[in-house]
Amino acid sequence: MDRSEFVQINQQQHHMTASVLQNFCNLLVHVSSVLHICRI
Incomplete structure (x- = not known):
């Protein structure tokens, strides 16, 4: 695995984490x- 692949996977995981956090915050507000x- 080269560096650009690793960065891409890392960004995807970060995006997933961010959306999960956003959903969680929306749920808390609700x-x-x-x-x-x-x-x-």
């Missing part, structure tokens, strides 16, 4: 808003 509605 859950907190639902809990807020339930508390009222």
Whole structure:
């Protein structure tokens, strides 16, 4: 495996991690808003 291949794989993994984090944040916001509605 040469260096450019390694960098490409690394970027793909980073992109996946970023999207997972974004989905997780969206989920947290959704859950907190639902809990807020339930508390009222």
